[in-house]
Amino acid sequence: MNSTGPWRGAGPASAAAGNDALIDSGIAMLERATSMDKQGQLEEAFTLYERGIDLLLQGARQEPGDQRRQTLINEARVHMSRAEHIKLALGPPQSPSPTRPASAGWRDSGRGKAALLRPKPTAADVRGSLRGGSIDAGSPDGENHASRSSGGGKSSAYTRGGARRGVGRIGAASGRGTPSTFTRGGAGRGRSGIGAGSAAAGTGGGGARGGGRREKSDKSELENKILEDMLDSSPGVTWDSIAGLEYAKQTLQETVILPNLRPDLFTGLRAPARGVLLYGPPGTGKTMLAKAVATESGYTFFNISASSLTSKYVGEGEKMVRALFAVARERVPAVIFIDEIDSVLSARGEGEHEASRRLKTEFLVQLDGAGQGGDDRLLVLAATNLPQELDEAALRRLSRRVYVPLPDPPARKALISGLLGQQKGNIKGAALASLVDMTEGYSGSDLKQLCKEAAMQPIRDLGTRVRTVAAKDVRGINLDDFRAALPKVLPSVSRKTVERYEEWNRSLSG
Template sequence: MSLDAVADRTHGYTGADLTAVLVDAATRAAGSAAGPPVIRQRDLEAALDAVGPSTLRDASVQTPTTTYQDIGGLDRAKREVVRTVEWPQRYPALFERLDAAAPTGVLLHGPPGTGKTMLAKAVAASTDANFLSVDGPELMNRYVGESERGVRDLFERARRLAPAVVFLDEVDSLAPARHDTDTGASERVVSQLLTELDGLSPRGSVAVLAATNRRESVDPALLRPGRIETQVAVPIPDQDARAAIFEVQLDGVATGRIDTTALAAATTGYTGSDIAGVVREGALLAMEDHLRETEFDATDASGLVVTQRHLRRAIETTAPSVDGAG
């Protein structure tokens, strides 16, 4: 393999990445040589396959354990995600029978802390798909000029690992509306993202989930049919959903008698993350009372429980995280 060929395959690699490629290739050569080791083309090709560019380190491959049962409320959002992402991967024969193309992508939009990331992980777990997550701001800010290469490598990796779910968090930072920006880098990233979406298989082996707190800031071309065409609102939970979230968050917690309906009524405007924070604060208040009552004897935790009083006190000391809520 010529150096020009290596250079063509290593766009986006840093100096440290290239060093890692050479070390890997040398190790392979040494392991297979009877005499003095010599790095051959196959060693370099194998090393290039094994050592990716730094941009891909932002796209971590996970096997999530989050389930739909871990998410309180969001029944409508769950239904839409199941139909558009889970069904094509679990029941491809049904799509083939009706000659129906699976939706390419889903945009989850709503305020911060409402459960968009948890929903994406739950659908990946339900299909046993590999979960590749990339954070828009990190990709754009850390690798200016190489971001489009990172997008291309991300989707190449997803196709190799299919079935896979690609999660683009804060997609408005990765693909902002092009009339709102004057940076050539953003335009190139959006164009590359559109190219990758247009090239996905129609049978749903790679599904794309994107999340944003600002739907209006996402480039409209990304949301056209055949791309990230399904838009799913993930709203601030209503009272019934808040009660369900309290039940999920308190599952496994040692508690006294808890009235989740009353707690839900007292937390208007709270997101799922806010409610998780209330439960954590309630647990700390319970520990504080227990330590005071036992004169700071931490050896006996048998009487330690979270009560309604602890949770009401926690609500009094917290506030909704979304501006204007509550």
């Protein structure tokens, strides 16, 4: 980050001067924060982040240009997110200690800058906030900016729910002794999410239900770890950002979204499956689909890569799985998304390590338990590109299986058009149709690589002129660029592999 950053747009010079100074100090502060952060000096980093964010948001508040203001807010959000993580890493607030300045962040009395770190807004929240003409630039009382909102439809997380009730504010959270209070997702969406759950409990420490049943300290330690590592509050992927895959989207709607909207319709034979497996070749949008479920459903969303259970939480995987499901049950409706599930639930049983056998068993026990006990609002969504390797027992529990195939021609067309987006070029009509033909067998992520490669061609053609040419004079991308790129970016999934998926697919229905 430096003074040539994207927020340096053109603004009216006179008004901009003072504001730029403010923003410059904010940026300098955030640079120092980042550097402290890198050195592991988290407390100092947090304080600097907090001040830097404050300055940046003050600058945003005075910024007349919509675009620039948004860039500033976005920039602040990135740092807020990091500051939130640091806060979790530092653990629950303690009684004033010499190493922790009492004024730092959430240890405030709930006023002032601490209010900046309210729940992380989702992309939609930020859009809403900007549309409404309000910038949530950290007004101290959480009310102020709401009254500055000039309409714009629904209020955003910035302007409602948790923050106004004081839930989402770290300052307020600290008073209740639970660091999870400020967490994002749930509170931002006004659901029974984490922030809201803790607030409802009012006594802290427990979420909406089950609090106090277990040892509080054990619980909060694990809970924090889970919330920090696995709670995914704003994946920002919508159904519309996924090209094709209509069948998969519809299945997920029927399994996740509609049953929650109309529980009366989805009973008996229509009772939704509690375990869904997304399978298919790599790079076809499985993870994107799971993220879209999170965005579109508004459920509390936990996202865990199964391989991290064996790599990151060595020896602790089993405990983490148990705790994850417990934390999720307290925050229903919730989705637990387990990516790369094959790495834990593969059938390769022989000679497996005792720890991985225990981890596998724990998973199966928890999968069995999901949706039981009268709570059918906990859904497990799993993804794999090696479905053939999955254990029978695991498959039984993931009873709804959705094949996520390579994109068909209409999906490739949508993908390519989407990727080329605003880029200059003439890939339309017949050119687009032939490109769609040429890219049979390419996955979504292959297409992305291909478009990137093709987009570089006009730049390469410039030779040394690249240093001086005006952006508007760079030529557009054409079909020849793609012809040149195709041999460099080959499809990553072979025909044979696709056949194996299709065979497995048939074996399920057969």
